[in-house]
Amino acid sequence: MALIVQKFGGSSVADPECIRRVAGRVLDMKKRGNDVVVIVSAMGDTTDELIELAHRITPEPSDREMDMLMSTGEQVSVALLAMALHAMGADAVSLTGPQAGIRTDSMHRKAKIMAINPRRVMKHIREGHIVIVAGFQGLTPAEDIATLGRGGSDTTAVALAAALKADKCQIFTDVEGVYSADPRVVRDARKLDEIAYDEMLELASLGAKVLMSRSVEFAKKYGVTLEVLSSFTNRPGTIVKEEVKSMEDVIVRGVSADTDQVKITIEGVPDRPGVAARIFRELAGASINIDMIIQNISAQGQTDISFTVPAEDLAKTKKLMKSMSKVIDFREVNVDGDIAKVSVVGVGIRGHSGVAFQMFKALAGKNINLQMISASEIKISVIIRKKYANLAMKTLHRAFNLHRKGPKK
Amino acid sequence: MALIVQKFGGSSVADPECIRRVAGRVLDMKKRGNDVVVIVSAMGDTTDELIELAHRITPEPSDREMDMLMSTGEQVSVALLAMALHAMGADAVSLTGPQAGIRTDSMHRKAKIMAINPRRVMKHIREGHIVIVAGFQGLTPAEDIATLGRGGSDTTAVALAAALKADKCQIFTDVEGVYSADPRVVRDARKLDEIAYDEMLELASLGAKVLMSRSVEFAKKYGVTLEVLSSFTNRPGTIVKEEVKSMEDVIVRGVSADTDQVKITIEGVPDRPGVAARIFRELAGASINIDMIIQNISAQGQTDISFTVPAEDLAKTKKLMKSMSKVIDFREVNVDGDIAKVSVVGVGIRGHSGVAFQMFKALAGKNINLQMISASEIKISVIIRKKYANLAMKTLHRAFNLHRKGPKK
Numbered sequence: 001m002a003l004i005v006q007k008f009g010g011s012s013v014a015d016p017e018c019i020r021r022v023a024g025r026v027l028d029m030k031k032r033g034n035d036v037v038v039i040v041s042a043m044g045d046t047t048d049e050l051i052e053l054a055h056r057i058t059p060e061p062s063d064r065e066m067d068m069l070m071s072t073g074e075q076v077s078v079a080l081l082a083m084a085l086h087a088m089g090a091d092a093v094s095l096t097g098p099q100a101g102i103r104t105d106s107m108h109r110k111a112k113i114m115a116i117n118p119r120r121v122m123k124h125i126r127e128g129h130i131v132i133v134a135g136f137q138g139l140t141p142a143e144d145i146a147t148l149g150r151g152g153s154d155t156t157a158v159a160l161a162a163a164l165k166a167d168k169c170q171i172f173t174d175v176e177g178v179y180s181a182d183p184r185v186v187r188d189a190r191k192l193d194e195i196a197y198d199e200m201l202e203l204a205s206l207g208a209k210v211l212m213s214r215s216v217e218f219a220k221k222y223g224v225t226l227e228v229l230s231s232f233t234n235r236p237g238t239i240v241k242e243e244v245k246s247m248e249d250v251i252v253r254g255v256s257a258d259t260d261q262v263k264i265t266i267e268g269v270p271d272r273p274g275v276a277a278r279i280f281r282e283l284a285g286a287s288i289n290i291d292m293i294i295q296n297i298s299a300q301g302q303t304d305i306s307f308t309v310p311a312e313d314l315a316k317t318k319k320l321m322k323s324m325s326k327v328i329d330f331r332e333v334n335v336d337g338d339i340a341k342v343s344v345v346g347v348g349i350r351g352h353s354g355v356a357f358q359m360f361k362a363l364a365g366k367n368i369n370l371q372m373i374s375a376s377e378i379k380i381s382v383i384i385r386k387k388y389a390n391l392a393m394k395t396l397h398r399a400f401n402l403h404r405k406g407p408k409k
Numbered sequence: 410m411a412l413i414v415q416k417f418g419g420s421s422v423a424d425p426e427c428i429r430r431v432a433g434r435v436l437d438m439k440k441r442g443n444d445v446v447v448i449v450s451a452m453g454d455t456t457d458e459l460i461e462l463a464h465r466i467t468p469e470p471s472d473r474e475m476d477m478l479m480s481t482g483e484q485v486s487v488a489l490l491a492m493a494l495h496a497m498g499a500d501a502v503s504l505t506g507p508q509a510g511i512r513t514d515s516m517h518r519k520a521k522i523m524a525i526n527p528r529r530v531m532k533h534i535r536e537g538h539i540v541i542v543a544g545f546q547g548l549t550p551a552e553d554i555a556t557l558g559r560g561g562s563d564t565t566a567v568a569l570a571a572a573l574k575a576d577k578c579q580i581f582t583d584v585e586g587v588y589s590a591d592p593r594v595v596r597d598a599r600k601l602d603e604i605a606y607d608e609m610l611e612l613a614s615l616g617a618k619v620l621m622s623r624s625v626e627f628a629k630k631y632g633v634t635l636e637v638l639s640s641f642t643n644r645p646g647t648i649v650k651e652e653v654k655s656m657e658d659v660i661v662r663g664v665s666a667d668t669d670q671v672k673i674t675i676e677g678v679p680d681r682p683g684v685a686a687r688i689f690r691e692l693a694g695a696s697i698n699i700d701m702i703i704q705n706i707s708a709q710g711q712t713d714i715s716f717t718v719p720a721e722d723l724a725k726t727k728k729l730m731k732s733m734s735k736v737i738d739f740r741e742v743n744v745d746g747d748i749a750k751v752s753v754v755g756v757g758i759r760g761h762s763g764v765a766f767q768m769f770k771a772l773a774g775k776n777i778n779l780q781m782i783s784a785s786e787i788k789i790s791v792i793i794r795k796k797y798a799n800l801a802m803k804t805l806h807r808a809f810n811l812h813r814k815g816p817k818k
Contacts, residue, residue: 016465050485056425057489058496065495068503069488072481076459079478080466086474087467094477099552120552143508143529 002167003125004029007039007135007157011174012231013077014044016084022231023084025172026130030090035125037164039135039157040081042073063108067137067147071097074134074153081132092130095120097137098145101163102156104138110149113138113156113218116163125164133160151212158215162222169224171211172231177238178203178210180402181255185390188403192253193236196243199253202345202379216240243347251348251355252400257389258341261291262314263371265306266321268331271298275328276305286320288313292341292374292383302331306372308383311337339371340389343381344396350377362399368392411576412534413438416448416544416566420583421640422486423453425493431640432493434581435539439499444534446573448544448566449490451482472517476546476556480506483543483562490541501539504529506546507554510572511565513547519558522547522565522627525572534573542569560621567624571631578633580620581640586647587612587619589811590664594799597812601662602645605652608662611754611788625649652756660757660764661809666798667750670700671723672780674715675730677740680707684737685714695729697722701750701783701792711740715781717792720746748780749798752790753805759786771808777801 006026013019022040030036041047050070054061061069078094085092101117124131135153140146148155154171161169178200181189195203197220204213210228219226219240229237247253269275276295283290288309296304309317314335321333349355356373359380363370368391372383384392397403415435422428431449439445450456459479463470470478487503494501510526533540544562549555557564563580570578587609590598604612606629613622619637628635628649638646656662678684685704692699697718705713718726723744730742758764765782768789772779777800781792793801806812 016462019466053425053485054489054492057428057492060496061492062495065488065491065503068491068505069485072484075481075484076462076478079474080463082474082477083463083466083470086471087469094474096477096554145505 001033001035003035003037003164005037005039005157005161005164005166005169006172007153007170008041008172008231009153009174010041010044010046012172013040013081016080019043019077019080019084022172023081023088023090025231026081027085027088027090030130036130037121037125037160037166038081038130038132039153039160040074040077040132041135041153042070043077043080046073046076064144067108067145070147071134071137071145074136078132078134085130085132090130091128092132093124094132094134095124096134097156098139100131100133100160102138102159104140104146104148106140106142106144106146108140108144108146111138111140111146113148113159116159118160118163121160121164151215154212154215155218158218158222158224158226161224162218166224168227169219170227170229170237172229173210174230174232175210175228176230176233176235177228178240178254180253181393181397182257185257186255186394186397189397190403190405192238194239194241194247195253196247196347197240198243198378199345199347200240202343202376203254203256211240248348248351251346251352252344252396252402253346253348255342255344255393255396255400255402257343257393259386259389260311261308261339261341262311263306263308263336263339263383264317264321265304265334265336266330266332267304267334268302269305270329271301271303278328279305279324282320282324283317286316288317288320292372292381294372308339308341308372338386339383340386340392341381341383342389342392342396343379344400345379347378349380356380358399359396362395363392366391366395368395410442410444412444412446412573414446414448414566414570414573414575414578415581416562416579417450417581417640418562418583419450419453419456421581422449422490425489428452428486428489428493432490432497432499434640435490436494436497436499439539445539446530446534446569446575447490447539447541448562448569449483449486449541450544450562451479452486452489455482455485473553476517476554479556480543480546480554483545487541487543494539494541499539500537501541502533503541503543504533505543506565507548509540509542509569511547511568513549513555513557515549515551515553515555517549517553517555520547520549520555522557522568525568527569527572530569530573560624563621563624564627567627567631567633567635570633571627575633577636578628579636579638579646580624581638582619583639583641584619584637585639585642585644586637587649587663589662590802590806591666594666595664595803595806598806599812599814601647603648603650603656604662605656605756606649607652607787608754608756609649611752611785612663612665620649657757657760660755660761661753661805661811662755662757664751664753664802664805664809664811666752666802668795668798669720670717670748670750671720672715672717672745672748672792673726673730674713674743674745675739675741676713676743677711678714679738680710680712687737688714688733691729691733692726695725697726697729701781701790703781717748717750717781747795748792749795749801750790750792751798751801751805752788753809754788756787758789765789767808768805771804772801775800775804777804
């Protein structure tokens with residue numbers, strides 16, 4: 001007998017018919033002799049509808065009251081799922097995030113889980129109940145309701161799985177698992193049977209939107225084994241777990257592209273110690289997420305600094321640059337939104353030489369020019385023109401033999 | 410500076426426009442130097458919509474899960490009202506029933522308030538906030554969310570007013586106050602300036618649906634001064650308060666009719682001690698609310714017993730009568746749904762003789778036959794044919810001069 005945490009997203013509980021289907025899946029897991037804790041998101045578009053309702057009241061609702069409002073979405077889902085399970089003869093009980101002992105910090109609308117007191121959930125499990133917990137929410141130190149921000153229900157599931165020492169945390173979604181590349185672009189992309197936390201983190205942060213980075217980080221930190229799988233089929237999904245030795249046999253696990261970045265180039269920066277530090281300290285202070293950084297070779301006491309930021313941070317970045325131009329004497333700032341970041345990821349990269357060479361050669365073979373390059377232990381990324389993003393993905397997927405089943409030896 | 414509790418029902422917060430109007434009223438009260446606590450119901454038809462949603466899952470949802478579901482309705486309202494107040498520059502904070510310290514028993518969907526811990530509400534008041542509390546809900550001893558059943562938001566308001574020792578509890582509704590008779594029937598019915606708790610209780614239980622009996626009982630028990638007033642106008646409403654001597658100057662405060670009762674007559678009951686007791690013990694055991702009872706004069710060792718029950722309890726009553734016919738040897742049960750109960754209510758009845766005579770004479774003048782009569786200290790009721798209900802109300806309203814402003818001497 002195992003303890004399984006299952007998480008179903010909004011599209012899985014979009015209407016009563018969907019909710020009954022989820023109930024059937026949950027009950028099936030219970031009938032196989034497992035204890036089951038279920039995390040659900042708000043039904044379909046509920047969250048968006050609540051946000052729209054708030055905006056009909058005021059253009060700038062307070063974060064605290066938005067959380068009060070939005071947390072009702074998940075509360076509706078958990079009650080309905082409990083009812084559907086009751087109708088199937090199962091013992092089930094629904095809990096809000098606060099009732100489930102989920103304690104957060106005070107950052108409304110993007111709260112972080114600080115602690116979980118699983119006492120009440122454990123009690124209901126011991127009583128034989130399927131326990132259904134509202135995702136995406138918790139209680140602040142001031143005993144206000146807070147929501148966790150994007151992907152919050154995944155984080156709830158992983159954190160609860162950690163607190164309950166669950167055997168597995170299943171994340172049900174509308175795809176069948178984690179793929180070697182976006183299957184909408186790369187036709188022969190394969191569903192991966194397993195992937196290491198670190199690989200998943202690189203892919204998540206690169207725009208593979210299956211799992212939010214935060215929940216993967218949480219899973220890694222607490223050693224929670226994740227399974228990403230489809231709520232619409234019964235096929236096994238992708239296991240996300242601790243890296244094991246055999247994983248290094250695969251050099252590249254996956255290829256991904258991120259077209260939501262913008263390249264900023266500051267030209268004519270004085271080549272003095274501390275100037276770059278100054279620039280990036282300001283950017284960090286404004287919570288702007290810098291990704292790749294390149295500093296060109298200095299000429300005549302001046303240098304160019306390029307970096308990429310998420311497109312959504314562009315306005316903030318430009319404003320900051322403008323105010324910085326008063327204290328730092330650079331020549332010009334260029335913004336280039338016509339870029340894509342294409343990456344290959346795999347723990348095997350670490351143990352194999354020549355991966356970068358193989359990557360650059362494959363792209364050169366398609367006449368794709370590289371503007372920036374960065375590499376970490378398990379990832380190599382390049383910045384290219386946006387229009388080549390799909391071609392680059394397909395080319396790299398084929399170059400690293402990712403369409404073939406089984407590890408490349 | 411006073412502490413005022415204001416309660417707004419579902420029709421007062423039906424849409425964003427209504428919510429802004431309520432916010433304006435609340436803020437007005439605050440600006441006049443008062444502390445304000447606001448209780449709101451769910452928006453418009455939200456509760457009905459949630460019930461329908463549940464029924465799309467299962468015909469018989471559990472009461473606990475229904476409470477989990479339905480309590481979201483008020484939570485949405487309080488958040489939106491807080492936002493509307495913020496948009497007007499006011500300090501406001503919303504609380505769920507459990508957050509406001511409202512503790513109930515465990516009877517889901519018809520819970521009773523057992524205690525209120527006003528610590529948190531007081532804290533926010535001291536901080537200068539308008540405090541907005543979700544009506545209709547509280548927390549059970551098992552820390553589950555419970556709803557209070559019909560009229561629950563009124564009860565929340567009164568109970569909170571009592572716990573906070575508020576100076577007044579204003580119940581905003583879609584009528585301008587309590588009337589001397591139903592103004593839809595009696596054209597010259599007057600809005601009452603004041604009414605005693607006991608009079609209001611008699612009128613409430615007689616079908617004047619302005620305030621639920623339970624909230625009036627609560628107000629009486631804790632001496633909370635109520636004001637019933639319209640959320641759509643700025644006119645003063647009706648004050649519901651402790652009886653004072655001058656109230657007895659008015660003999661009859663109001664006239665009401667209840668057409669939702671059914672008369673049951675058990676014919677040929679053995680005229681032996683204990684038989685009637687047996688019948689009414691069984692009825693009470695089945696939670697059937699008996700109202701008027703008449704026992705005819707005994708003839709040949711047999712008697713007839715008539716009583717009235719709410720129409721909604723008819724099926725239950727018939728079933729019970731059938732099973733009782735096996736142990737008590739009566740001849741026949743007759744059901745008469747074609748009745749109306751018409752009553753005059755007033756604390757002045759107690760001090761004035763001849764009120765019954767005056768009532769019967771007025772009805773006789775219109776050829777209205779009386780089937781049953783009952784009288785308490787402050788109320789006289791008669792059962793008549795249903796078709797005469799409106800005529801009887803108009804006749805009595807005029808006979809007791811209720812259309813005239815000021816007390817009748």
